[in-house]
Amino acid sequence: MTALSVRGVRVVDPFAGTDAVADVYVDEGGRFAQPPAAPDTAGEIVDGRGLWLVPRVADLHVHFREPGQEHKEDIGSGSRAAAAGGVSVVGLMPNTSPVIDSGAAMNRVLGRVAQVGLVAAWGIGAVSVGSQGARPADWDTMRGAGARALSDDGHPVASSRLMAAALAFSAQHGTPIIQHLEDPELAHGGMAHEGAVAARLGLAGMPAAAESVMAWRDVGLLRAYGGRLHFAHCSVPDTLAALAWARAQGAHATGEASPHHLLLTDDALAEWHPTGMAKVNPPLRPAGMRDALRQAVERGVVTVVASDHAPHAAGEKGGPFAAAPFGISGIETLLGVLLTVFHHERRLTPLALMGLVTAGPHDVVGEPYAGVVPGSPADFTLIDPDVSWRVDPAAFQSRGANTPLAGHVLYGRAVATVRGGRFTFREGQVVS
Ligand SMILES: [Zn+2]
Known part of the structure; x- marks a missing residue:
């Protein structure tokens, strides 16, 4: 019937x-x-x-803050936001408090999402214990509990030795490693793109190279150790060049863009000055870099758009810029921004555009789905x-x-x- x-x-x-x-x-x-x-x-x-x-819209990169920071969001409110944003499945980043770095913690969080029942979840486990970047977390157990990817998002996997081990695990089991690209020494203390706007507003700058040198290191490790590597929230041209190079070599590298990096420039920092409403990591970039990111999407170098939904409580972002945490509450504007950037100006066909939030993220985690077929x-x-x-x-x-x-x-x-x-x-x- x-x-x-x-x-x-x-x-x-x-x-x-x-x-x-x-x-x-x-x-x-x-x-x-x-x-x-x-x-x-x-x-x-x-x-x-x-x-x-559009079948099975997926947002590969969200922070639902449970456990530990339920004043910002919890799995109930995050799931409602996903439904309202048109999202059927979310990739849950593990940088909660405590970090999701064990099978037991993975089980709890996935069980809670299933209990709410508004959205499906791809669990993402931490690469390192507590996402501290030192000791590897229990990858096997998390995988057994349903983890579909590993990431220390919020922080980079800065240790080359740890990234090599994670990629070797990925090569063996197929679990993708999602990297938050940031060289901690170059980024140190930076809060805005290092350039004219940050200089004018007196904000500590983060150079573009803080992202791209990590991308080039990682594609080198990918070539040496194999596995599946996914770059979260790519934002600078040299990162895109590293990604394109790795893909041209036949390495299993994918990249994602966030809606705010596709729509906005660092002029938004001035618009919201002196608050931190537009403070995000990686930072919003100048127009030339924003346009290069759009072109990487149009050329198929970047195959995923994900919100990096990072909710914060009222007041946390309204104070002085330096005190504000990084992040934008973005899952309810994901499709709107995507359509505004690529459909309103007819830059991409509906099929190519919707692939960025459907088949693209499914390919990253290796989830088969047939689409609209009986x-x-x-x-x-x-x-x-x-x-x-x-x-x-x-x-x-x-x-x-x-x-x-x-x-x-x-x-x-x-x-x-x-x-x-x-x-x-x-x-x-x-x-x-
Ligand atoms: Zn991140």
Whole structure:
């Protein structure tokens, strides 16, 4: 029996590589289904005209802050924010308090996400104990508990010896290593891109090379030790060059861009001065670097866009710049920014653009998914691709209202999210 059908919708399916208007049917088991043989009025009918239906939107890089910093976000509020942002699966970064660096901790956090039930999660375990960068964490046990990747995100894996060992483990087991690119000595104390804007505002600069020299070291290690390497939030041209070089060698390297690095420049620091609302790590860059990042996405060097959703509590970002923590609450603006940058100005086709948040992240973690075909789990997002809306952090489901996009107009957004055939978000409301 048909439980749900979406009629006349533009199905943009990067998993199948298809883009066509169709009617989509979901059965009572929550899976995509063939059209019914006989007229079937049992299910709910949704008018999909003018909308895109995009299967299994994934945000590879989020911080839900549980355990330990629930005043910023918890798995409940983070899951609601994901649903409202049109996201079906999240990659959960392990830099909670304590850090997710054991199988038991991985089990707890994944169990909690499943209990909330609004979004699926790819668990990401720490590379080093406590993400301190010294001793390797218990990779085997975390993998057994469901970890889909390893990362010390928030910090780099600065030790070459530790990165070599992690890549060797990756080569053996296929688990990707996600690197936060930062040379601690070059970055030391920096809070903004080292350039004209930081100099004018008197902010401690972080040179672009702090990111890119680590990228070049890592692609060298990747060539030597094998494995799968993914660069989080790439932001400078020489990082993109390292990534392109490694990919051209046939090494398994992938890269991600965050929406704020694609949309904004370091002028946002001046706009929000003296607060730290636009303070993020890696820092927002000048227009030339922002444009190079867009081109790397358009050329297929960068294959993932992920929010780096980093919520903070009210007040934490509003004080003086130096005291503010790094990060932007971004999961509810992920699709809006992506559509604004690449669809509103027609820089990418819908299929290529949606691949950045569907097939791209699935490829990084090696998760198979067939897309909109009968028998496949009916996880999808309905998107109004051109609607204009103003970002109002007070309306966020996330506990974090910290975004330099507050008041900005974006074009395109999720209007409904369906997980396993069931709405988790519709008509502006999370359905739990
Ligand atoms: Zn990071």
